[in-house]
Amino acid sequence: MKHFIYNLEAEGYINRFLTAGTFCKPGEYAKATLSGTVNEWLEKGFSVYENPCRREMIGQRTGVLPEYVDLSECGLGAEVEVFGCHRQVELYVPFGNQGVDFSEFYFNPTYLRTYCYAGLFAQEEERAEFELQTCGGVTLWINGQLVEDFIPFTRNMVKRRRVSAALCRGMNKIVVCLEDLAERDTDYYFRLRYLGDQKLKICIPAEDEVDVDEVDRLEGMLKDMAFDREVYLDGPVELSLENPLGREVDMEAVYKPVADKIARSETLVRRSKYRLAAGAKSLRLFDAERELPGFYYFTIGCRSGQVWVRRKIATQIFNRELLLSRPDTLEGRKRRALQYLADTEVDNVYKAAAILATGGDRKRAGGIILEELAGIDARKDCSDFHLIVVLQIVKQFGELLEPEVREEVRRVILNFRYWIDEPGNDVMWFFSENHALLFHICQYYAGMLYPNEVFTCSGRTGRCQRERAEELLEEWFGTFFGEYITEWNSNAYIPVDVLGLCGLHNLAEKGSRWHQASEKALDVIFRDLALLAHRGTVMTTFGRSYEKENKGNYAAGTTALLYIAYNRGNLNRAALAYISFALGDYRPKAENEAFLETAEGEALEYRKTQGYKGHVNLYLYKDRYAQLSTAVNFRPFTPGYQEHIMQATLDMTAQMYVSHPGEVQPYGNGRPNYWAGNGTLPLAAQYRNLGIMMYRLDPEHPVDFTHAYAPLMEFSSYIGGEYTVAACKDGGYVGVRAVNGLRMEESGPCRYREFKSPGRDNLWIVKIGNCREYPSLEAFYESLDGMEIHWESGVKAEVIDQRLGRMVLTRDGFTVNGGSPYDYPAGNAGTVRRIWE
Numbered sequence: 001m002k003h004f005i006y007n008l009e010a011e012g013y014i015n016r017f018l019t020a021g022t023f024c025k026p027g028e029y030a031k032a033t034l035s036g037t038v039n040e041w042l043e044k045g046f047s048v049y050e051n052p053c054r055r056e057m058i059g060q061r062t063g064v065l066p067e068y069v070d071l072s073e074c075g076l077g078a079e080v081e082v083f084g085c086h087r088q089v090e091l092y093v094p095f096g097n098q099g100v101d102f103s104e105f106y107f108n109p110t111y112l113r114t115y116c117y118a119g120l121f122a123q124e125e126e127r128a129e130f131e132l133q134t135c136g137g138v139t140l141w142i143n144g145q146l147v148e149d150f151i152p153f154t155r156n157m158v159k160r161r162r163v164s165a166a167l168c169r170g171m172n173k174i175v176v177c178l179e180d181l182a183e184r185d186t187d188y189y190f191r192l193r194y195l196g197d198q199k200l201k202i203c204i205p206a207e208d209e210v211d212v213d214e215v216d217r218l219e220g221m222l223k224d225m226a227f228d229r230e231v232y233l234d235g236p237v238e239l240s241l242e243n244p245l246g247r248e249v250d251m252e253a254v255y256k257p258v259a260d261k262i263a264r265s266e267t268l269v270r271r272s273k274y275r276l277a278a279g280a281k282s283l284r285l286f287d288a289e290r291e292l293p294g295f296y297y298f299t300i301g302c303r304s305g306q307v308w309v310r311r312k313i314a315t316q317i318f319n320r321e322l323l324l325s326r327p328d329t330l331e332g333r334k335r336r337a338l339q340y341l342a343d344t345e346v347d348n349v350y351k352a353a354a355i356l357a358t359g360g361d362r363k364r365a366g367g368i369i370l371e372e373l374a375g376i377d378a379r380k381d382c383s384d385f386h387l388i389v390v391l392q393i394v395k396q397f398g399e400l401l402e403p404e405v406r407e408e409v410r411r412v413i414l415n416f417r418y419w420i421d422e423p424g425n426d427v428m429w430f431f432s433e434n435h436a437l438l439f440h441i442c443q444y445y446a447g448m449l450y451p452n453e454v455f456t457c458s459g460r461t462g463r464c465q466r467e468r469a470e471e472l473l474e475e476w477f478g479t480f481f482g483e484y485i486t487e488w489n490s491n492a493y494i495p496v497d498v499l500g501l502c503g504l505h506n507l508a509e510k511g512s513r514w515h516q517a518s519e520k521a522l523d524v525i526f527r528d529l530a531l532l533a534h535r536g537t538v539m540t541t542f543g544r545s546y547e548k549e550n551k552g553n554y555a556a557g558t559t560a561l562l563y564i565a566y567n568r569g570n571l572n573r574a575a576l577a578y579i580s581f582a583l584g585d586y587r588p589k590a591e592n593e594a595f596l597e598t599a600e601g602e603a604l605e606y607r608k609t610q611g612y613k614g615h616v617n618l619y620l621y622k623d624r625y626a627q628l629s630t631a632v633n634f635r636p637f638t639p640g641y642q643e644h645i646m647q648a649t650l651d652m653t654a655q656m657y658v659s660h661p662g663e664v665q666p667y668g669n670g671r672p673n674y675w676a677g678n679g680t681l682p683l684a685a686q687y688r689n690l691g692i693m694m695y696r697l698d699p700e701h702p703v704d705f706t707h708a709y710a711p712l713m714e715f716s717s718y719i720g721g722e723y724t725v726a727a728c729k730d731g732g733y734v735g736v737r738a739v740n741g742l743r744m745e746e747s748g749p750c751r752y753r754e755f756k757s758p759g760r761d762n763l764w765i766v767k768i769g770n771c772r773e774y775p776s777l778e779a780f781y782e783s784l785d786g787m788e789i790h791w792e793s794g795v796k797a798e799v800i801d802q803r804l805g806r807m808v809l810t811r812d813g814f815t816v817n818g819g820s821p822y823d824y825p826a827g828n829a830g831t832v833r834r835i836w837e
Contacts, residue, residue, distance in 0.1 A: 377415065530593065737765040
């Protein structure tokens with residue numbers, strides 16, 4: 001038998017293994033109620049809500065070791081059975097990850113188990129020290145002896161433990177079992193760090209017929225692959241990669257559209273096989289017109305013999321036809337949106353509603369509804385996003401449904417769990433404002449539909465359900481009008497609020513308390529959308545961000561809302577965002593349109609304070625060419641989650657922003673991940689067109705650099721230097737400068753779109769401009785690169801801009817030319833000021 005051999009330096013991570021991936025077992029736990037306050041988790045973290053099913057799982061697992069499974073005895077390609085599931089043993093390739101990571105999203109409570117094996121070759125025997133890090137629980141055996149059963153099981157919170165074990169001279173067998181209970185988004189990984197000073201070798205066994213060198217070269221090919229564009233509007237979608245072998249290579253791409261489908265989403269998965277020709281420098285996946293528009297994650301695999309190497313990568317695919325002519329009226333755009341969903345969307349309740357609204361095949365719509373009801377009945381997480389549309393279908397099109405469909409709707413509605421005071425053993429998420437709103441609306445209208453029926457989960461009659469829902473809605477609206485949206489500006493979660501509020505507007509009787517409250521709330525949101533919009537998209541600082549929204553703005557829900565409401569942006573498949581809007585008669589106020597654009601020579605400044613206990617002060621500055629926005633002084637130097645602190649925008653793809661990666665590898669599943677959110681939050685401030693970000697990174701965080709997202713291929717031109725990069729498009733300029741210097745990535749999936757800056761303490765400047773102020777990109781670049789900066793690491797930054805003057809940022813505040821430019825708190829309605837040059 002031969003081995004894949006990798007050097008392990010002192011203090012290095014053992015991150016090469018044989019593994020069969022994640023074995024899953026549905027969790028069955030006692031039903032229980034929950035307690036907690038909506039949005040409290042944003043201040044105190046996820047652990048503030050401990051699901052009773054987790055406590056039960058820990059009780060069952062404590063003192064009961066998992067079965068010992070040594071994958072080296074199976075071999076690559078062999079089948080392993082755990083929990084009655086069969087999976088093949090594969091080579092785990094980390095692509096920069098420090099450990100083994102199988103983080104994922106699970107709709108129902110699911111017990112997870114993963115086995116890994118690595119050989120560790122030592123020149124000398126020693127009593128070795130290791131550090132275990134895990135999200136989950138880890139059982140470690142070395143040479144068949146139990147070393148540690150470390151089972152903190154703290155959901156999505158990494159824990160560490162130092163352990164010691166005897167290493168013999170020669171080969172040592174490392175067997176790891178990783179376990180956890182998945183609840184929705186699940187960080188699920190372990191890292192094993194060797195703390196000794198021997199130069200060890202990680203040895204992964206392979207059969208004699210395996211060409212180890214060939215597999216290594218294919219790994220190098222995937223390590224360097226990239227998409228050359230950030231959006232494909234038409235024509236071929238191609239991966240840039242170079243075949244390193246002198247023969248054809250078998251390849252595959254596994255992918256599916258981002259789609260809100262609660263049942264049988266696995267049916268959307270595409271698996272395409274290819275032959276990469278010898279000497280090929282690219283792989284054509286498909287034509288953009290062939291696939292549904294959206295942000296796509298691909299798992300790209302290549303094969304040598306029986307060994308597959310796989311890596312994840314992503315890009316945005318759209319359809320140029322969606323950017324063309326559009327109806328001039330709100331009603332016309334709503335009709336167009338409904339017809340597009342009816343013709344194009346995947347089989348979900350949004351499509352079913354659109355089919356019925358446009359006079360389509362009611363039998364087909366009924367079949368889709370029945371399929372989706374199965375997911376709702378299983379109480380999958382995000383069921384509330386779908387049930388609210390089922391209820392609107394019942395009200396608006398109920399007479400069009402077949403009797404068996406109406407009866408199944410009735411059964412599911414009566415059996416559903418509507419709030420935390422009702423017992424359940426699911427992992428539906430109740431504790432954010434958007435989910436809470438949808439649950440309350442569903443409970444309210446379900447009680448109206450069946451006032452005399454008994455609801456199984458709560459034991460209440462429908463009349464009592466409605467009364468309880470009205471209590472909760474009163475509380476929700478009180479918080480909303482007092483604090484506004486906690487997940488500020490989020491182009492992922494504003495759409496969910498609109499789904500709920502337009503849904504309530506459609507379901508409640510005209511003139512009723514809830515019809516009026518929903519209209520008032522929608523007026524606030526659509527005014528805000530107009531203020532935040534720039535060239536048809538909302539690309540600002542966000543309270544919650546995801547890579548698919550940060551980069552996929554053609555497909556974002558807020559883009560579609562701007563299209564329907566104001567004839568800006570474009571239509572897309574973000575059905576969740578606009579289905580309730582399109583089904584109803586809500587009309588945004590015409591006066592909002594004055595905020596959408598600025599005149600030549602005019603800028604708009606928008607400042608506000610909002611969120612949980614008024615937790616964030618926001619600043620936005622835009623003119624007709626560019627926009628910059630910031631969450632000012634938001635929890636600096638503390639661990640981040642999905643907060644997107646500063647954003648500079650020219651258009652849907654020509655943008656720049658700075659962050660501290662939450663994880664090591666691009667396209668991971670972490671929250672925060674590589675491009676969305678921050679591992680450590682910066683101290684940030686903004687004045688007009690200039691922003692300052694001071695970073696002081698957590699010394700324990702695995703990522704010791706900050707970086708800028710700057711997709712150069714999306715600009716018309718750029719200039720890059722040792723400390724500064726600036727770019728332009730359509731008369732707008734944007735640039736970033738890092739005190740520690742910049743290095744452009746020229747290889748790998750982030751090439752020509754990432755600028756790294758080393759060091760745990762750093763200072764960044766972000767600036768926008770326009771062709772009225774600066775005659776050329778060179779002039780704008782010089783204004784940023786030649787700026788005078790004095791920086792006391794982590795304490796004070798003094799920045800002198802030729803136009804704006806002297807700016808000083810400390811933990812105690814921010815001044816411009818000796819005075820404060822702010823008047824926070826500014827209230828959640830904010831202040832709007834127009835500035836003329």
